Amino acid sequence: MALLNEELQGQLKEVFSAMKNDMTLAVFTQKGACYSCEETISFMKEIEALSDKIHLETLDLEEDSERAKAYNVEMVPSIVMLDSDKKYRGVKFNGIPAGHEINSFIPGILEVSGSGEPLPEEFTAQLESVKKPVNIKVFVTLSCPHCPGAVQKAHKLALENSFIDAEMIEAQTFDEISNKFNVSSVPKIVINDQYELVGNQPLEAFLEEIAKTQQ
């Protein structure tokens, strides 16, 4: 069943007309038991059809294990956004970005296509000192109105600094990892599996926790 009705399709086409460059949605699934893989692929096909600049690539977690490794993909479904040079920029969604997460997914497409707004200088200056790998997990539920804001911020940081990898994790689909990190309130932000934030925190708070990983 299509997720996008005609009205939404029209609105999104207009939104995507602001895309600067091409981008690719690399979607990882797996044969056999995979919750929402089928729905995710069909949803991504709907998105691909809305702009000539959006390309879709379907991959298998096992068959394409090298690429999965390159993008740090460990669960399915997972959507990796690649820029016009097919380069991974640290922007990833684990689980179907439906519900409220459409509001982080669409800006993600625009950002990876190069049409995002630049970060204020004070933040970019701070980010320059990040020189060790940082992984940001943002746990969400699809019914959470504040979650997309946190996901967008994490992705923005990843786009600004190549050492940062940022991923949305839909907590219900991936309950095992959610339980591991005691997720009982969303958005929950976990940095390098160690430092935690709860709530849609300002960029300053992200940077403060990231700084702890650089010592």
Add this chain to the structure above:
Amino acid sequence: MDFKLDMNLGGQFNKSQKKSFDKNAFYDVLIVGSGPAGLSAALYAKRKGMRVGVVSNKSGGQVVDTTSVENYLGIDFETGEGLIEKFMHHVDTLDVPMLKDVDVKTFEKTDQGFDLVLGREERLKTKTLILATGSKPRKLGVKGEDQYLGKGVAYCAICDGPLFEGRDVVVAGGGNSAVEAAIDLAKIAKTVTLVHRSAFRADQIIVDKLSDLENVTIHLQTQIEEIVGEQLVSGIVVRDKATNETRTLKTDGVFVEIGYLPNNQLVEGKLNLNDRGEVIVNALNETSEPGVFAAGDVTDTPYKQIIVAASEGAKAALTANDFVNRGNA
């Protein structure tokens, strides 16, 4: 899980907005807050021909967290977010510039009116101000509440409810928000126990709906004394007010829905507040500072309801308009 999309097109993707917020303009009125009070004020002010701008940090205010709204005249059912989207859309048709996700630090009186001081010391100039900063969830104030925040203690049932699928949860509170949250959680959780220290304040119509649910237990006249657990919440200690006996109820989650506290950080020390910290306003929404008006949950106006906030916002805008027209500013 049934997938659907909750797309919010009002703002962030809309790059081709006609109106952009002019930070150097001299406004007739600046409205702080974009919940029902702020948006209604914006609509009325704009229609009066005022130069108006809206400044907010949490777009849409508290209503966004509300599962369902069934008591707004003319709208028999809408989600909190859906209702705000309608409000936003209505205001958008009038091209009211909005500055979103900004931190408002304070305001200062100037010769011509007021400066609204934002984070990073940016200043916006205006003749009058309407404060519609709303409220934030009130905490229980019991031992364990802060310790288990995000580890079983939650303040947003629609956000965190899905994480408690098939588990036992407690809802603290007896007003409409608490009962709505309990009804909603009962669809996901194994059991829901509503605990409230006195009698129900919620509308009878939804109390009846809650009472009909099989997996819901209700404890009234019951005080929550402590939230206990290890890594995560495992229970609450409650005291029965009639017998004065305490006991522990096992639970995986505690959803706190016991009302709200005014967001008054901006005005503390600048306006007269009542003992609950609410901005004191008169029937014209005037505060103790001429030229500064307030509306909605941040004020001492009784009954924190969406329709009340919206009507208060309208009044505040009309008073601000009169104030500017009289040449007071």
